[in-house]
Amino acid sequence: MLAKRIIPCLDVRDGRVVKGTHFVNLVDAGDPVETAARYDSEGADELVFLDITASSDRRDIVAKMVRAVADRIFIPFTVGGGLRTIEDIQAILRAGADKVSLNTSAVENPNLIVEASKYFGSQCIIVAIDARRVKNWNPEEPKWEVTTHGGRMTQALEAVAWAEEAASLGAGEILLTSMDCDGTQSGYDNLLNARISERVKIPVIASGGCGTLQHIADAFTEGKASAALAASIFHFGYHTIAEAKRFLQERGIPVRLTQ
């Protein structure tokens, strides 16, 4: 049976793993290669690196990190952050990443999804959506808008419709982050996860808000996600991947157990 995936997410800036709340208040959380190798050996199913390096030589910094990670780990990993062109994507895939995630660039130029999925295959093109609940909307029937530039800009784009469009343009997976929940450790926005999971025929990775093992279980049962992304819960040692897998297995959720 296809297992539900647990994916630690590493936010990387200038070659270091960092962790913050709502993309601000960043705290150092370690070396990306060592962190990746540890998660690999602990049984993580995949890894995601989101690069928030702002410097002008970012491309070289990121490619170097990707090569170092690829040398050490034998599970799939995704790299996202600031990829705008086919050449940017190619450089990351050539350095050894398995998938890329496109966010702002996909919103600004949806044709990039079409070209990238045609050129490299849908399987390696993830469209990341940062969604935020529309304020003062009926909480029973919420609506989500798409934000870009790390949550700083709100787009005139409804998140469910954008997910459907991204899938139809060739995205292989949706990485869905709730900007309301991100960094709060109060649980995923499972209404959002379920709404989009039900509407697209590609896997949805739930992201933003994980603070407990129960939250991960909820992302699969209530959120109907194919995979759950989490950062703090693992980075700061609250739980290991193995603990999370056992917790899920005891609740009848199919997971890949190692050792």
Added chain:
Amino acid sequence: MPASYDTVIVDYGMGNLLSVEKAVSAVGGCPLISADPETVLNAERLILPGVGAFGDAMRNLAQNGLDDAVRKAVHAGKPLLGLCLGLQLLFSHSEEFGSHEGLGLIPGLVRRFDDSVLRVPHVGWNQIESVRPDPLLKEIPDGSYFYFVHSFFVEPDRPEDVLTWTSYGRSFCSIACRGKVWGAQFHPEKSQEMGKRLLRNFLAVK
């Protein structure tokens, strides 16, 4: 002088050859990535990796004369392992975006998953169940997880060419095998310990 490599990874311009090369090295092999038909023909064993579109892959293989080189190497008894798209290319025929001829080393068809009932691509870790013991599966118990990412699957004409089954909405052939030709739909190079075991087993085939 004996060659300094024992495994040739066929380079036809598609897919992440680097990760295959690294995984082969990690289990004690000496891989060489090559696009040269002569090198392919004279290899001790071959790995045919690949991701992307079937039609483009066959066109690239044919352009460099690699299709004939792979066929000849197999007919000369060289072990071959196809991975993901590399498995699909071993088959006679694909229905991906129109119809394409494959290498024809295993009779059968490449078909697309039905996305009216399933999430496609099939992405993630799924289990394999073998139909018989095989040197490729040494120390890999039934139920072991491997990493899959694909929208198409193979359907061998002859039941004996199926080595393992995997379930995704339906049962599909996850490893095909005919003589010394194997093809895995998953990515052993991305399947952690079990993937390494499978590659180690392939390197042990003479």
